Amino acid sequence: MLSLCAALSAPMLAVAQDAPLDDAAFVAATKTLESPPGRLSEHPVLRAEMIRMVGYARGNYTAGGTLIARQVFDSLRSQFDITRTMLPDGRMVLASINPDQRGAQRAAVLFDAQRKIQAVGLVNGHCQPAVGDAAPVCLPDxxxxxxxxxxxGVQQGVAAPLLVWARQLPSPLDLAEPEERQKIATVEYFVGEPGKPGWQVRDVPPRFPAILKPFLLPESEFNGSSSGGKIIAPAGLAGMPVRTASETAAAGGAPVPDADMTLRSYATLASLVATYTELAKGAQVEEQGNKVIFSGNYAGGRYKVTLREQGKEDGVFINIASWRAK
Structure with a gap:
């Protein structure tokens, strides 16, 4: 994983803070980080700060109707296109691209002189959700x-360096014909709502015990649910059995949950384990590879909370399942 220590501790330039910032000066101050050991999108500090800034809101930017933070992470994925720009006032910009889009989708993080995040920029095409098998509809380059x-509370003017950054095209885009090159036609500003839950009351499935609702962390994204052995969400699987025939055979007669709900969090697995240790006091805790399972009882039944770390970029899936006493 990329350590930000070297990047964030880069020497600050002793230049007047009102020094002009033009494209030529920005380019001259930009360096590509050589042989970085990991991706910016994997770095826990950046991921945590992005969630702290925008929460679990969704939007139409590089992908339609998906988590905003995830769209930013995807646009920082390239390990070999990470750049660092030292600004005259001591601030710094770290940036990268989505390699699958040749840099048409890219993101940058602006740090203040104390290396705290001030703003994040995302170059995108306001992509709308795909319908059926059709490709997502995005604005032209x-x-x-x-x-x-x-x-x-941060003023828009603070982010001025990101406007200069966005005008600098990654090399794959710079090869296009002048009339076809990417141009920033619109600049918009989004103030995050970090306290806004990533799921809604209507997402909670029938038969889900009210006593277990504190286990549904607001700071997480709704991923799926079931009730009575049938899938409710995602919508494309609604009505199908929770278990396939082979899964039923492998379960050896163990009953399916009466209700369950799956969330996804971009907090670290360790922090989520600490959270559920407090929420599920008295539960048995078991570690199974990339999973941590809390099993316990409540008045009227039993429950199981499974934390599963999917990968460095995919977050942690949280499944809360309940079985009513017969």
Whole structure:
């Protein structure tokens, strides 16, 4: 994983803070990090700060109707296109691209002189959700959008370096014909709502015990649910059995949950284990590879909370399942 220590401890330049910032100066101050050991999108500090800034809100930027934070992470994925720009006032910009899109989708993080995040920029095409098997509909490169994400209380002018960054095209895009090159046609600003839950009351399935609702962390994204042995969400699987025939055979007669709900969190597995240790006091705790399972009882039944770390970039899936006493 990329350690930000070297990047964040880069020497600050002793230049007047009102020094002009033009494209040529920005390019001259930008260096590509050589042989970085990991991706910015995997770094827990950046991931935690992004969630702290925008929460679990969804939007239409690089992908339609998906988690905003995930769209930013995807646009920082390239390990070999990480750049660092030292600004005259001591601030710094770290940036990368989505390699699958040749840099048409890319993101940058602006740090203040104390190396705290001030703003995040995302170059995107306001992509709309795909319908059926059709490809997502996005704006053409000549009408690209720079979306600037700001913490509450931060003025838009603070993010001015990100406007300069967005005008600098990654090399794959710079090879296009002049009339076809990506252009930032619109700049928009988004102030995050970190306290807004990533799921809604209507997502809670029937038969889910009210006493277990504190286990449904607001700071998480709704991923799926079932009730009475049938899938409710995602919608494409609604009505199907929770278990396939082979899964039923492997379960050896163990009953399916009366209700369950799956969330996804971008907090670290360790922090989630600490959270559920407090929430599920008295539960038995078992570690199974990339999973941690809490098993316990409540008045009227039993429950199981399974934390499963999918990968460094995919977060932790949280499944809360309940069985009513017969």
């Amino acid at each position: 000549t009408q690209a959008v720079l979306t600037v994400f700001l913490p509450a």
